[in-house]
Amino acid sequence: MKLTSREREIVEALQKEPLISQDELALHFGISRSSVAVHISNLMKKGVILGKGYVFNKRVSIVVIGQAYMEIRIQEADHTMIDMQYAGFSLEVCNTLADYGAITQIITVVGNDDLGNSILKQLQANDVDITHIYRHSEKRTCKRIVSGRRILFEEGFVHKDFQQAIAAREWVASNCDWLIVEPEFTEMLGNKILNRTDRTPVLCGCWYTDGKAVPDFLKNYNLLVLGTANFQDYDFYINKGLELVETGTKNCIITDGSHNMIWLNDEGSRDFPLPPNQNFNSCTDLHLFLAGLVHGLSAGYPMRQALRIASGAAHLNREGA
Numbered sequence: 001m002k003l004t005s006r007e008r009e010i011v012e013a014l015q016k017e018p019l020i021s022q023d024e025l026a027l028h029f030g031i032s033r034s035s036v037a038v039h040i041s042n043l044m045k046k047g048v049i050l051g052k053g054y055v056f057n058k059r060v061s062i063v064v065i066g067q068a069y070m071e072i073r074i075q076e077a078d079h080t081m082i083d084m085q086y087a088g089f090s091l092e093v094c095n096t097l098a099d100y101g102a103i104t105q106i107i108t109v110v111g112n113d114d115l116g117n118s119i120l121k122q123l124q125a126n127d128v129d130i131t132h133i134y135r136h137s138e139k140r141t142c143k144r145i146v147s148g149r150r151i152l153f154e155e156g157f158v159h160k161d162f163q164q165a166i167a168a169r170e171w172v173a174s175n176c177d178w179l180i181v182e183p184e185f186t187e188m189l190g191n192k193i194l195n196r197t198d199r200t201p202v203l204c205g206c207w208y209t210d211g212k213a214v215p216d217f218l219k220n221y222n223l224l225v226l227g228t229a230n231f232q233d234y235d236f237y238i239n240k241g242l243e244l245v246e247t248g249t250k251n252c253i254i255t256d257g258s259h260n261m262i263w264l265n266d267e268g269s270r271d272f273p274l275p276p277n278q279n280f281n282s283c284t285d286l287h288l289f290l291a292g293l294v295h296g297l298s299a300g301y302p303m304r305q306a307l308r309i310a311s312g313a314a315h316l317n318r319e320g321a
Contacts, residue, residue, distance in 0.1 A: 003046065003101050010039050011048060046100060060298045062097060063173055065107045065166060066090030066182030068119055069142035069156065086119055089182040089287050096291040096313055098126040102298070105129040105172065109157050109165050111141035132172050134165035163188045178294050180204045186217045194220050204294055206286045214240060219247040225290045226254045227282035238262065238269055253293065257282030257314070261307050272307055280314035289314040
């Protein structure tokens with residue numbers, strides 16, 4: 001859902017002259033008034049314009065911390081299929097947010113090799129800020145060979161590589177509006193972020209649970225999405241979410257990706273049915289749901305509408321898979 005060239009032109013015109021009419025816009029661009037109305041409607045859906053009167057969404061900064069790598073996926077059915085794609089939490093979240101026109105900066109580690117260059121080019125093509133990517137001088141960019149949900153082989157970086165990269169970029173992570181972190185890197189964040197009493201940055205993450213205990217570090221998140229296969233043990237998940245809220249989580253969303261979304265905060269819990277035809281895999285696509293949710297909330301939408309955007313973002317990935 002990246003802005004088209006015409007949409008960008010209309011945004012520039014509206015920012016220069018907020019009181020311009022749709023008829024004047026149509027005359028200026030040499031298109032019909034109905035076409036202008038469609039473009040403006042699309043800009044509202046994408047969160048660039050918040051409502052009538054051309055109230056523009058405040059551009060916020062979003063930093064994403066996580067992995068980026070080449071995934072080699074093996075599918076064995078009647079005949080073997082091998083597919084390759086750029087993947088990883090940070091890369092996929094940044095690309096999803098960029099599709100909405102969000103400002104995104106990525107903190108990750110890649111090698112100083114051709115694969116690293118290719119990943120950087122793809123991110124740049126999606127207008128992602130790659131300034132804070134660490135290029136490792138001695139190791140090659142990570143590659144994973146995957147079958148189903150199993151990682152068969154991996155050539156990658158160790159815990160220390162990411163720890164050093166994140167520590168060196170703590171100022172960037174501390175001074176954004178929204179900070180989205182791959183769960184395994186949460187404890188690498190400095191105390192300046194984890195122990196802040198204000199809400200800047202809003203620390204965001206996700207975790208898939210199969211009914212077992214969730215890690216203690218999840219309480220550090222201001223915005224947390226929990227994925228589950230189903231809600232057969234509904235009370236268990238409600239209680240788990242409320243426990244997280246009581247220990248520090250500001251907003252906890254629980255979803256099975258098929259039927260329901262539950263929003264829990266210090267005011268209690270609210271259920272929202274998943275919109276029709278917007279189901280997704282609550283295990284593999286949860287980070288994309290989180291990306292859509294952050295976009296919706298950062299654009300000023302209420303939680304109900306932000307959740308619809310989130311399920312749509314995750315579902316679109318499922319369709320494209």
